[in-house]
Amino acid sequence: MGELSKESCEACRADAPKISDEELALLMPKIPEWGVIVVEGVMQLQREYRFKNFKQAMAFSNRVGELAESVGHHPAILLEWGRVTITWWSHEMNGLHKNDLIMAARTDEVLDV
């Protein structure tokens, strides 16, 4: 299997299929730091990143924001002192699309920039 972050995001429509349980189980090990949470019945991917101070956390938030803007798919970015929590899901379909896992993998790459 290739790198998840290198796969292409598909345009996402309200009637696009959510990711299957099988595919999710297959792909989650590729983004081991991410967890699946369920918020008001909606499955989401979440990871918390820690930083030494606010400035570094803000810089990371901005890199994630620029990544999001570049693909037209936007996570929730919670910026606090020394900590950024990123949550990806597909609003259009109230759940997870494979795109979200791809974006989670790309978010991890942005950390290393």
Added chain:
Amino acid sequence: MGELSKESCEACRADAPKISDEELALLMPKIPEWGVIVVEGVMQLQREYRFKNFKQAMAFSNRVGELAESVGHHPAILLEWGRVTITWWSHEMNGLHKNDLIMAARTDEVLDV
């Protein structure tokens, strides 16, 4: 009464007094868009700001981040598509200090920049 945003933030210590109910009742009308929430027993000030797109929301988040960094007191900044939710409280004292109301007023001013 003068403008809340023009008042000085005091250095905040763990043993500083939380804002009194009387002072809170007196000052909240100066920041009418803000609400008081209680999260795990901790009183916090929260306001949601709406924007036309992600880019404008991110720009506002950054202005709030710079404001926070300039005074050394940091809120939680939740950035989503078209929406930014700011939450102020004083971590050191697990509650609200007058500083937080001052910073809420200054956050409103940053919106208009």
